[in-house]
Amino acid sequence: MTDDLDRLKTEYADRARHLAGSDIYSMLNPANLFIIHSRQRAMVNALRIHGMTNLTQSRIMELGCGAGGVLAELMSLGARPHHLFGVDVLPDRLFGAQAATGLWNLACADGRSLPYTFQGFDLVLQFTVFSSVLDDAVKAHLAEEMLRVAHPNGLILWYDFWLNPTNPQTRGIRPAEIKRLFPECIFAFQKITLAPPIARRVVPVSWGLAYWLESLRIFNSHYLVAIRPKGE
Numbered sequence: 327m328t329d330d331l332d333r334l335k336t337e338y339a340d341r342a343r344h345l346a347g348s349d350i351y352s353m354l355n356p357a358n359l360f361i362i363h364s365r366q367r368a369m370v371n372a373l374r375i376h377g378m379t380n381l382t383q384s385r386i387m388e389l390g391c392g393a394g395g396v397l398a399e400l401m402s403l404g405a406r407p408h409h410l411f412g413v414d415v416l417p418d419r420l421f422g423a424q425a426a427t428g429l430w431n432l433a434c435a436d437g438r439s440l441p442y443t444f445q446g447f448d449l450v451l452q453f454t455v456f457s458s459v460l461d462d463a464v465k466a467h468l469a470e471e472m473l474r475v476a477h478p479n480g481l482i483l484w485y486d487f488w489l490n491p492t493n494p495q496t497r498g499i500r501p502a503e504i505k506r507l508f509p510e511c512i513f514a515f516q517k518i519t520l521a522p523p524i525a526r527r528v529v530p531v532s533w534g535l536a537y538w539l540e541s542l543r544i545f546n547s548h549y550l551v552a553i554r555p556k557g558e
C-alpha cells in the first residue's frame with residue numbers, strides 16, 4: 327500500500343495543481359450542480375427503497391470523505407453531525423472537510439484498517455475512492471472493511487465511474503467487479519451521471535437537453551449501487 331499511497335498522494339497533488347483556480351467541482355458551476363443534483367436524486371431513491379426515509383438517527387460513515395462534499399450533502403438530507411463519520415488518508419483533505427462541514431468525527435486513516443471497533447453503521451459510503459486505487463488487493467481490503475463496520479441490516483452506497491479513458495491514474499469499475507468485491511450481498515445498480523465532459527458542454531446550453539441525454543443512460547459514466555449485506 328505504501329507505494330500505492332505515495333502514487334495517490336502525488337496524483338492528488340497533481341490534480342490540485344491542475345485544478346487550482348478552476349470551478350469545475352463547485353456547486354456554483356452549472357454542470358457540476360447538474361451532476362450533483364442527479365446523483366442526489368439517485369441517492370434519495372436508493373435510500374427510500376431501503377426504508378431510509380429519515381436519517382436523523384442513522385449512523386453514517388464515509389470512506390474517503392475527501393474535502394467533505396458528500397458529508398455536507400448528507401447533513402442537508404437530515405443526517406445529524408454527531409452521527410456522521412468521515413475517514414481519509416490525506417490530512418489536508420480532512421482539514422478541508424472540517425472547515426467545510428464543521429464535523430469533528432473525522433479520522434486520518436487508511437481505509438484498509440478503519441479505526442472503528444463499532445460494527446453498526448446504518449450507512450457506509452464510498453464515492454469515487456475505489457477508482458483511484460489501482461491495486462486489486464487494496465480494493466478487496468477496503469471492501470472487507472466497509473462490510474465489517476456496516477450493520478448486518480445496513481446499507482452500503484457505492485458511487486464510482488465505470489469508464490474513464492482519459493486518466494491512467496484511475497480505473498473504472500464495472501458491476502461484475504463490484505459484485506466480486508462484496509460477496510454474498512444484494513445489489514441494486516443505477517447507471518447515472520451524464521459523463522462530465524459532455525455535461526460541461528451541454529448544461530450551459532440546455533438543462534433540458536442534458537436531462538434527456540442522461541435519461542438515455544448510454545452516455546452515463548457512473549454507477550450508484552445500493553449494496554445490502556446478507557443480514558442477520
Ligand SMILES: C[S@@+](CC[C@H](N)C(=O)[O-])C[C@H]1O[C@@H](n2cnc3c(N)ncnc32)[C@H](O)[C@@H]1O
Pocket residue numbers: 334389390391392393394395396413414415416419435436437438452453454455458459
Ligand atoms: C476522488 S476523492 C473523493 C472524495 C469524496 N468521496 C467525494 O466524493 O467528494 C477520493 C478520496 O479517497 C481518498 N482515499 C483513497 N484511498 C484511500 C484509502 N486507502 N483510505 C482512505 N482514503 C482513501 C483520497 O485521499 C481522496 O480524498
